[in-house]
Amino acid sequence: MYFLKVKEINLLANERSKRMNLFIMKIQTQNLVKSVFLFVFLGVQIAWTQEKTKVLLDADTANEVDDSFALARILMEPGIEVVALNATQWQTAHWSTPSTMEDSYRLNAYLLGMMNISIPTFKGGTARMFDWGDRAQHSAAAYEIIKQVEALKEGGKLTVIALGALTNVASAVFIQPAIAEHLELYWLGSTYDFEEGILLKNDFNCAMDQYAINHLLFSEVEMHIMPVNVASKMQFTYDETRAKLKDHFLGAYLLKVWDDHIDGGRSSRTIWDLTIIDAVLNPSWAEEVPITTSKDNGNRTIYYYKDFDAAKMREDFYRKIISYQRP
DSSP: OHHHHHHHHHHHHHHHHHHHHHHHHHHHHHHHHHHHHHHHHHHHHHHHHOOOEEEEEEEOTTTOSHHHHHHHHHHTOTTEEEEEEEEOOOTTSTTOOTTHHHHHHHHHHHHHHHHTOOOOEEEOOSSSOOSSSSOOOOOHHHHHHHHHHHTSOTTOOEEEEEOSOOHHHHHHHHHOGGGGGGEEEEEEOOEEETTTTEEEOOSHHHHTOHHHHHHHHTSSOEEEEEOHHHHTTOEEEHHHHHHHHTTSHHHHHHHHHHHHSTTTTOSEEEOHHHHHHHHHHOGGGEEEEEEEOOGGGTSSEEEEEEEEOHHHHHHHHHHHHHHOOOO
């Protein structure tokens, strides 16, 4: 009898042990599921809350072919949040239209529609800055720059990429000087002789608003400049561009921009603005150096691009355009 009781006790103990093990396994499984869920949830939250680089674009899109090429490239970049697309003027050009800023604004809107992207677009000044008094061109574009800076977190900077005359950017700084230290400007324009240390302002973008570039050189705006004498090696041939892009809806549109331009029959052209766009998107593809400007150009440190990998930028452009799908 004693043996039977001991046996029963052992069986009971084993049963309890099995139940306890099952209970522990159940708890461990539940905790594992919770951990996996939490990991996935946090991963999604991080992906949702990870901030993109905010960029404001300013372009004279109706002036040349390169603006549309450059804008198309940055507008599809997943790591960039374009907060606004401003139109700037090129009214003093010999081949200007009656309303150059309006034409640029219209093409900006058309490109956004073509790509099915919803981004606020703003009209800039209709001409260069004024000669005296209140020199600013008061426009929606200038005030949007001010608004975006004032909305920044403390210590933040707004990245502005300007592809044409600096009328809108300089007007914003003229209207509200305090925003200057909160602007990070990337611009295509001027020429720079790296051996002699000579900065010249006789290129197209400077000529469209001489006062604007001078005002910014004497401001606290952080300036990163792609000089035109460096950007000039970004060459595209029409035959290659057509062969690579003609079967894609966005590529076909960019080819039409080339064909419809006043000198659309050219067999090759410089896609100037793509250089500064790619210098921002792919910093390792460009060489940038600090320079100190002369006293008549602000006597301060600005940053000039000295070289870039044109082949990488060109191939990346073709690849990104033909792979683009409307969202």
